Amino acid sequence: MAPVRMKDQLAYLIASLNRQLENDLEERLRPGGVPIEQFRILEVLDASEPAPMGEIASQSLIEPPTLTKIVDKMVSEGLVYRAPDPNDRRRVLIVTAPAGKALFKRLRGVSTAQEQRIVELLESERAAELRNLLRELLQ
Amino acid sequence: MAPVRMKDQLAYLIASLNRQLENDLEERLRPGGVPIEQFRILEVLDASEPAPMGEIASQSLIEPPTLTKIVDKMVSEGLVYRAPDPNDRRRVLIVTAPAGKALFKRLRGVSTAQEQRIVELLESERAAELRNLLRELLQ
DNA sequence: TTGACAATATTTCTTTTTCAATTATTTCAG
DNA sequence: CTGAAATAATTGAAAAAGAAATATTGTCAA
Numbered sequence A, B: 001m002a003p004v005r006m007k008d009q010l011a012y013l014i015a016s017l018n019r020q021l022e023n024d025l026e027e028r029l030r031p032g033g034v035p036i037e038q039f040r041i042l043e044v045l046d047a048s049e050p051a052p053m054g055e056i057a058s059q060s061l062i063e064p065p066t067l068t069k070i071v072d073k074m075v076s077e078g079l080v081y082r083a084p085d086p087n088d089r090r091r092v093l094i095v096t097a098p099a100g101k102a103l104f105k106r107l108r109g110v111s112t113a114q115e116q117r118i119v120e121l122l123e124s125e126r127a128a129e130l131r132n133l134l135r136e137l138l139q
Numbered sequence C: 001t002t003g004a005c006a007a008t009a010t011t012t013c014t015t016t017t018t019c020a021a022t023t024a025t026t027t028c029a030g
Numbered sequence D: 001c002t003g004a005a006a007t008a009a010t011t012g013a014a015a016a017a018g019a020a021a022t023a024t025t026g027t028c029a030a
Helices: A009-033 A036-047 A051-060 A064-074 A098-121 A122-138 B009-034 B036-049 B052-059 B064-076 B098-121 B122-138
Strands: A080-084 A093-098 B082-083 B092-096
Touching: A009 A036, A009 A098, A009 B009, A009 B098, A009 B122, A036 A051, A036 A093, A036 A098, A051 A064, A051 A093, A064 A122, A093 A098, A093 B122, A098 B009, A098 B092, A122 B009, A122 B098, B009 B036, B009 B098, B009 B122, B036 B052, B036 B098, B036 B122, B052 B064, B052 B092, B092 B098
Parallel strands: none
Antiparallel strands: A080 A093, B082 B092
């Protein structure tokens, strides 16, 4: 069997593409001065709010201790606030503050535009196929 | 148009899958006690050696200052050594030392096994299709 | 040939991230 | 009910990453 060259490995292609997409997103967020992680957190909250720390961590792919510190910063910037969960007081729920909502409203297009660029680059049936392949490999 | 849920976004799927593959690889490398970055550097060198720092950096997706520090460590562990490029003395070429070659020989299977698992999980035509889709999106 | 600019790698300094341990709360078997 | 184990989040120390500055060498137009 011919040796698989690194650049042909699926894991490597995925890592490279991931890097490329992150750099792209970061660059487009830079004018707003918003770190990509903060943006992802706002995305998670936009989808379902309020959300406990653990939920945000797993969805945004950020480790819990890191998330705590990022949220600290976002709280101090007035983007979100913490609200202890009355049903389970171990939990801390995060809620988007008005400033956070406004910020996200300004920036959400950055992410959807990226998705659109990808889908356009492939034709849409192939984009759907890619989506399926990735899903199949997850878990 | 219905709002694209975060979990359906290609960028998110790619980030998630990338994370999953990295965790998987890291776990399998742990017995050898080798950080994933060192392994990737050895992979790059295995493909073409000697290689200048810049080349290793871009291929392994590691930033130059970080790479310098990792190579420092690898040199002190006797895995690689530095050799100034005689043709361009700004460059520093990295060469795999015998211990590095031995280590890589023991561990290379980890990476090819991962590739195989992916290819098997999909059938191989679909793996080929995935490869093409990813390539198309790169650059 | 020179002098300005570019390229390569490293260093330094600051900021982030991670890892392990800690606190607080909940759950549940006995 | 009690207390041991589990879960959620945070903290603090150490490690890693990142940005900017530096050192060195190379390139090329004037």
